[in-house]
Amino acid sequence: MTTDAKTPRLRRWLGDNIGPLVLxxxxxxxxxxxxxxxxxxxxLSVSTSTxxxxxxxxxxGEYAALWQSKRWTVAYQNLFVFGxxxxxxxxxxxxxxAILIDQRVRFEAVxxxxxxxxxxxxFIVTGTVWRWIFHPQxxxxxxxxxxxxxxxxxxxxxxxDLALYVVVITGIWHASGFAMALILAxxxxxxxxxxxxxxxxxxxxxxxxxxxxxxTIWPIFLAVAVVLLQFAIKTYDLVVALTQGGPGVATTVPAxxxxxxxxxxxxxxxxxxxxxxxxxxxxxxxxxxxxxxRWRTRREESRHV
Amino acid sequence: MSETGxxxxxxxxxxxxxxxxxxxxxxxxxxxxxxxxYLMPIVIIxxxxxxxxxxxxxxGFIAWPTDIxxxxxxxxxxxxxxxxxxxxxxxYFKNSLAMAIPATVISTALGLINGYVLSKWRFxxxxxxxxxxxxxxxxxxQMTLLPWAYILGSIGLSNTISGLVLxxxxxxxxxxxxxxxxYFINIPDDLIKAARIDGAGFWRIFRRIVLPLSxxxxxxxxxxxxxxxxxEFLFGTIFTSGDKQPITAAIVAFxxxxxxxxxxxxxxxxxxxxxxPPLFIYLVGGKxxxxxxxxxxxx
Numbered sequence: 001m002t003t004d005a006k007t008p009r010l011r012r013w014l015g016d017n018i019g020p021l022v023l024x025x026x027x028x029x030x031x032x033x034x035x036x037x038x039x040x041x042x043x044l045s046v047s048t049s050t051x052x053x054x055x056x057x058x059x060x061g062e063y064a065a066l067w068q069s070k071r072w073t074v075a076y077q078n079l080f081v082f083g084x085x086x087x088x089x090x091x092x093x094x095x096x097x098a099i100l101i102d103q104r105v106r107f108e109a110v111x112x113x114x115x116x117x118x119x120x121x122x123f124i125v126t127g128t129v130w131r132w133i134f135h136p137q138x139x140x141x142x143x144x145x146x147x148x149x150x151x152x153x154x155x156x157x158x159x160x161d162l163a164l165y166v167v168v169i170t171g172i173w174h175a176s177g178f179a180m181a182l183i184l185a186x187x188x189x190x191x192x193x194x195x196x197x198x199x200x201x202x203x204x205x206x207x208x209x210x211x212x213x214x215x216t217i218w219p220i221f222l223a224v225a226v227v228l229l230q231f232a233i234k235t236y237d238l239v240v241a242l243t244q245g246g247p248g249v250a251t252t253v254p255a256x257x258x259x260x261x262x263x264x265x266x267x268x269x270x271x272x273x274x275x276x277x278x279x280x281x282x283x284x285x286x287x288x289x290x291x292x293x294r295w296r297t298r299r300e301e302s303r304h305v
Numbered sequence: 306m307s308e309t310g311x312x313x314x315x316x317x318x319x320x321x322x323x324x325x326x327x328x329x330x331x332x333x334x335x336x337x338x339x340x341x342x343y344l345m346p347i348v349i350i351x352x353x354x355x356x357x358x359x360x361x362x363x364x365g366f367i368a369w370p371t372d373i374x375x376x377x378x379x380x381x382x383x384x385x386x387x388x389x390x391x392x393x394x395x396x397y398f399k400n401s402l403a404m405a406i407p408a409t410v411i412s413t414a415l416g417l418i419n420g421y422v423l424s425k426w427r428f429x430x431x432x433x434x435x436x437x438x439x440x441x442x443x444x445x446x447q448m449t450l451l452p453w454a455y456i457l458g459s460i461g462l463s464n465t466i467s468g469l470v471l472x473x474x475x476x477x478x479x480x481x482x483x484x485x486x487x488y489f490i491n492i493p494d495d496l497i498k499a500a501r502i503d504g505a506g507f508w509r510i511f512r513r514i515v516l517p518l519s520x521x522x523x524x525x526x527x528x529x530x531x532x533x534x535x536x537e538f539l540f541g542t543i544f545t546s547g548d549k550q551p552i553t554a555a556i557v558a559f560x561x562x563x564x565x566x567x568x569x570x571x572x573x574x575x576x577x578x579x580x581x582p583p584l585f586i587y588l589v590g591g592k593x594x595x596x597x598x599x600x601x602x603x604x
Contacts, residue, residue, distance in 0.1 A: 015507070018426065018506075018507045019422045019431070020428055023423070027438070030437055030440075031437060032475075033441050034444055035437075037444075037452040041451055053451060096335075097336075100332055100335055100336050101336070103332045105333065105336065112591075112595075113588070113591055117587060118343065120584055121583065122535070122536030122537075122538065122579065122583070123536070124536070124553040125553075125576050125580045128557075128576050129349075132349075132366050132569070133366065138365045138569070140367060143365050143368060146364050146368065173342070205328070236538070237538040240538070240557060241557055259539075259543075263543065268451065271451075274447075275447035275448050276448070282443060286443055
């Protein structure tokens with residue numbers, strides 16, 4: 001019987017290759033997702049697609065058109081301003097909170113829970129709630145009027161020059177707890193001896209943190225900054241729920257332009273080009289960081305050996 | 306998190322009594338101010354789920370609630386009209402559950418097995434494959450929208466919850482594989498070797514050794530996946546419409562559209578409902594939530 005001879009061999013083969021075999025479905029899916037989807041979108045960005053995808057090659061003109069459109073350049077500028085302030089703001093607030101909690105406060109878990117809960121809430125809920133608070137017809141301005149301060153004005157969200165800062169504040173509210181959690185973990189890992197030495201030398205508490213403790217955990221700041229920058233580049237939901245990119249294009253970010261071009265304006269090729277530019281921006285942040293961490297681990301490993 | 310570092314360093318109990326009191330006051334004062342800033346939005350929205358509409362329209366969201374009523378919660382859940390359908394957000398809430406639960410279970414299960422293979426049954430090229438899978442964590446969703454739209458359409462899953470499950474499983478499995486692989490790598494290889502010498506095979510070792518050690522990472526993965534998928538908006542709003550949308554897309558559909566009369570109290574209740582499941586998970590599993598955060602972010 002041939003099957004008898006075959007079965008053990010097949011079983012043996014299966015047994016020897018069980019690892020790759022089990023991994024196969026994920027691998028196929030990941031390959032399709034990461035490689036094919038990227039190539040697909042890249043191809044569409046140089047195609048003649050408009051309302052429907054069309055694989056005919058059309059050249060790189062859509063990239064030029066994209067960078068000439070005011071909406072896109074504004075969106076990119078907004079991303080720079082938002083990204084910078086959002087990352088710095090979250091880091092500063094997060095550091096301050098982490099240092100405060102690090103003072104052996106009572107009910108530490110309660111404080112931590114309060115500062116971190118925004119992270120569990122979606123950008124949609126966050127944006128909707130803060131829109132109500134910031135909007136002059138429903139939020140702070142109206143409340144100030146009711147309290148008798150008739151001249152009070154707080155209309156940043158409808159002001160072209162200030163609306164972006166509303167997005168920044170809301171973003172910081174959402175993300176600073178995350179920065180706090182990681183920085184606090186870092187503070188707790190600092191060697192107690194160097195801290196004591198600084199204390200004995202007579203350094204004050206703020207000075208000890210600024211000069212001794214915080215510099216030793218700078219890799220954590222870098223890691224948090226990279227993660228937050230990644231969030232910033234992908235930001236979409238928050239702006240949709242908070243300002244819908246307005247007033248005008250005041251808070252439009254690249255991800256919103258992608259959506260509009262692809263699904264509202266029927267300019268699929270240009271939308272794909274915009275998506276590729278988001279990927280490029282992410283690459284500019286992540287690739288140097290990945291290379292750097294690799295270099296650092298290698299150096300540490302060679303030191304230990 | 307353990308206090309390994311400066312356990313003996315307690316700056317607040319140094320110096321004179323007066324200085325100690327001042328610094329304590331500063332620390333707790335600042336913490337209080339920040340806590341108020343963080344809690345304010347949720348308190349305001351909760352209060353407005355109980356207030357009559359004309360009251361909110363007149364005085365805005367930031368006002369002391371007077372005529373309190375719980376009826377707006379019921380309206381938001383069951384009878385509020387969204388896009389011509391008067392079923393409240395219950396339908397969208399269930400959509401989100403029907404999307405997030407299977408996607409979480411499948412992606413976590415796959416992640417466990419993948420992590421096991423990539424850490425304990427390594428083969429040539431395993432590291433490269435791990436790299437490829439984890440790239441999925443970073444790929445911006447904008448790059449995947451058109452291909453997904455095409456694929457979902459051609460396999461008949463556009464505008465279905467199953468389609469969203471598929472999208473989230475493919476995206477989520479890169480996270481769960483990353484988590485699990487980095488967790489299993491710490492299981493001593495000797496444990497696996499000993500079991501192999503005893504004649505245990507791939508699945509037996511997985512069931513008897515790896516799975517019993519997995520609960521912490523399973524909790525992390527489940528929390529992370531469920532929260533992320535429940536809160537996701539972009540895929541939901543693009544690949545589904547009407548009564549198939551998850552709750553995040555539905556919230557934007559009714560509270561973002563500027564036309565028609567606003568029902569702030571009902572909308573506030575609906576927003577709270579959209580926030581509750583992840584919040585609940587966060588409050589119950591907070592420790593693991595933070596752990597997932599640290600391992601997911603730093604690695």
